[in-house]
Amino acid sequence: MEREGKPSGISEVERAIAEALLRWYETHRRDLPWRRRRDPYAIWIAEVMLQQTRVETVIPYYERFLARFPTLQDLAAAPLEEVLKAWEGLGYYARARHLHEAARRLMEERGGEFPRTLAEWRRLPGVGPYMAAAILSIAFGQDIVALDGNAIRVLARLFAFDQDPRRPAGRRQLQQRAERLLPSGQAGAFNQALMDLGATLCTPKSPRCPECPLRAFCAAYAQGNPEAFPVRAPRRMLPHYDVTAGVIEADGRVLIAQRPLQGMLGGLWEFPGGKVEPGESLEECLQRELREELGIEVEVGEPLLTLRHTYTHMRITLHVFRCRIRSGTPQPIGCADVRWVPIAELDRYAFPRTDQRIVEWLRQEGSSSLTRQTTGRSRT
Numbered sequence: 491m492e493r494e495g496k497p498s499g500i501s502e503v504e505r506a507i508a509e510a511l512l513r514w515y516e517t518h519r520r521d522l523p524w525r526r527r528r529d530p531y532a533i534w535i536a537e538v539m540l541q542q543t544r545v546e547t548v549i550p551y552y553e554r555f556l557a558r559f560p561t562l563q564d565l566a567a568a569p570l571e572e573v574l575k576a577w578e579g580l581g582y583y584a585r586a587r588h589l590h591e592a593a594r595r596l597m598e599e600r601g602g603e604f605p606r607t608l609a610e611w612r613r614l615p616g617v618g619p620y621m622a623a624a625i626l627s628i629a630f631g632q633d634i635v636a637l638d639g640n641a642i643r644v645l646a647r648l649f650a651f652d653q654d655p656r657r658p659a660g661r662r663q664l665q666q667r668a669e670r671l672l673p674s675g676q677a678g679a680f681n682q683a684l685m686d687l688g689a690t691l692c693t694p695k696s697p698r699c700p701e702c703p704l705r706a707f708c709a710a711y712a713q714g715n716p717e718a719f720p721v722r723a724p725r726r727m728l729p730h731y732d733v734t735a736g737v738i739e740a741d742g743r744v745l746i747a748q749r750p751l752q753g754m755l756g757g758l759w760e761f762p763g764g765k766v767e768p769g770e771s772l773e774e775c776l777q778r779e780l781r782e783e784l785g786i787e788v789e790v791g792e793p794l795l796t797l798r799h800t801y802t803h804m805r806i807t808l809h810v811f812r813c814r815i816r817s818g819t820p821q822p823i824g825c826a827d828v829r830w831v832p833i834a835e836l837d838r839y840a841f842p843r844t845d846q847r848i849v850e851w852l853r854q855e856g857s858s859s860l861t862r863q864t865t866g867r868s869r870t
């Protein structure tokens with residue numbers, strides 16, 4: 491993975507491309523909070539957050555996170571629950587768990603000193619090739635190309651690149667062509683300039699080519715079809731699951747369960763339930779799941795909400811029902827923990843993003859629907 495020496499024989503055109511790009515960046519660079527700091531810690535946090543989340547969403551989280559955990563030491567010393575809580579709503583919670591684990595390792599194994607090589611960064615949990623390259627180029631000024639999705643799009647268009655850069659072979663080739671453009675000593679600016687260009691002008695749809703500093707060099711523009719790049723293999727269909735979840739209320743408290751610490755959304759709290767099995771009705775599923783996970787028998791009441799969400803590898807439709815316990819006391823059989831929590835205190839727990847809509851709904855509608863339920867029951 492280490493970058494080889496800079497290829498010789500850089501052409502005039504390649505030099506001109508880098509110059510035009512850097513000149514544009516000087517005046518058009520986005521003013522982003524992590525660009526006001528140079529320390530690897532801040533850059534690292536930003537890169538982790540930006541990995542799967544849009545810049546506008548990241549900004550407030552980033553600022554809160556750095557205020558809450560200003561240094562590597564603070565992050566390493568914090569309990570995981572607190573880190574997950576600060577991450578709540580950003581999604582892809584493995585990022586937060588990895589970040590926390592990496593911070594602890596950096597403190598324990600390196601006395602808090604950040605690595606200076608790609609290989610060492612890559613050994614940390616959650617750090618891939620792009621992130622390692624971004625941190626080393628931006629925070630340490632090393633001559634390394636770091637291509638995020640935006641930069642890849644810019645380059646694929648610039649070269650009218652005929653391979654899919656999401657495939658390893660295409661990716662490697664695009665990386666090599668980018669390395670030929672990289673001006674020594676300016677990798678941080680070069681990488682971020684490509685990212686900004688992709689984010690602001692060279693957008694997936696309707697790129698603003700007339701304003702682009704690279705237009706004169708752009709092969710896709712010359713062909714008149716920039717939107718055709720990067721070429722992509724057809725998107726694979728994500729599997730879909732119907733999932734049920736139960737809201738069980740008693741004495742002003744609602745029952746929540748903590749997901750097993752390992753695995754998807756590990757350690758987050760949820761309204762207990764699970765995937766519908768073939769041939770099962772939603773009600774049957776919920777009764778089975780609550781029996782399996784909590785050891786209770788329930789009566790399934792009114793449907794409260796139907797929520798759709800797409801995770802990286804699957805889509806779910808979450809069917810939320812009010813439930814009432816018929817027999818048994820909830821125990822953490824198929825989950826890490828169970829708690830009865832007042833609705834007003836639910837926001838102290840870290841939930842998956844979809845569940846925040848349930849929490850929000852409970853806060854606003856909870857009492858009125860409780861009244862409806864009571865009325866319903868008196869009719870029977």
Ligand SMILES: Nc1nc2c([nH]c(=O)n2[C@H]2C[C@H](O)[C@@H](COP(=O)(O)OP(=O)(O)OP(=O)(O)O)O2)c(=O)[nH]1
Nearest residue numbers: 733734735754760761762763764765806842844845
């Ligand atoms: N039960 C439940 N699942 C939720 C909630 N919010 C949310 O995103 N989910 C997602 C997480 C899971 O990917 C999926 C539920 O599947 P699960 O892993 O609990 O499935 P399951 O109990 O049937 O267990 P398994 O068959 O996967 O072992 O729905 C929620 O509040 N309750």
Ligand SMILES: [Mg+2]
Nearest residue numbers: 763764765779
């Ligand atoms: Mg479950």
